[in-house]
Amino acid sequence: MNLRFLETFVWVARLKSFRLTAEKLFTTQASVSSRIAALEADLGVKLLLRDSRGVSLTPEGSKVLEYAERMLDTAKAMKQSLGGERAVVGRIRLGVMDTVIHTWMSALVAELTERYPQVEIELVADTSLNLRDQLQKGFLDVILQTDLLRQESIRSLDLARYPMGWIVATGSPHHRDYASLAELARERIITFSRNSRPHQEVFSLLQSAGSETPRLNCVNSVSAITRLLRDGFGIGALPPALVAAELARGELVLLTGLQPPPSLELVVSWQTGVELVDEVVGLCRQVLGRYAQDVGGQRIVLV
CATH class of the missing domain: 1.10.10.10 (Winged helix-like DNA-binding domain superfamily/Winged helix DNA-binding domain)
Structure with missing residues (x-):
């Protein structure tokens, strides 16, 4: 049973x-x-x-x-x-991007706390760029972010993809049909922080569609992006998984008929030789697998 x-x-x-x-x-x-x-x-x-x-x-x-x-x-x-008899005592320094915080981070922390009650979890939430820098300098043990890292003392594993979409406030002036991505790019686009991988990929997509100067607004907080979208500020380029509740309530809606932005990659990277790190990476995969099973392939796709 x-x-x-x-x-x-x-x-x-x-x-x-x-x-x-x-x-x-x-x-x-x-x-x-x-x-x-x-x-x-x-x-x-x-x-x-x-x-x-x-x-x-x-x-x-x-x-x-x-x-x-x-x-x-x-x-x-x-x-x-x-x-x-084999209780593990220590500390794990875990860095995560905002997207993970707003999807399956709570389940991971709960599982870590239950399995390793005497291990202190030191959590850092930041942009992928900053997390990679802190891992490479030895300030973090494990990070969940967007890029594979290739360094002698660091290992990386591709975990999943978050499908992206164009999301607007229901009934707002942005909630309409668009003939092309170039037309969409004339509106305010809200996406992740400047120079992040999602920002660069959205910028490249809109430029390749014919928009030389897309109106990108860069925000490094999912909560802030969600609030701006609900207030009708613009069109969000982000994973629907981050606003699943707002989509279900009908406050936000996913635009259809246009090529979506490239999926947001999810990568776990870690310092080799650090106690408990391999166990934490394995637990990340287990918890993420359960989350993916619960929410389905429209929200996240395991690699």
């Missing part, structure tokens, strides 16, 4: 909400629903009832909840028992 499905069921029962459970487990409501459906199919009974008042347990659900909580407690105790 899948323990992740049992954990999801337990949290839905406790919080009485699919939305709150999705936030708690760093996933989507659709993923929560599919896990519950799979668990009900496996057990052959209906566990939950959903109506206008919320979520409630069926009689069978109440019975299963007792067993599920015990199974999860047993699994947790087993992990703690196995790890007690």
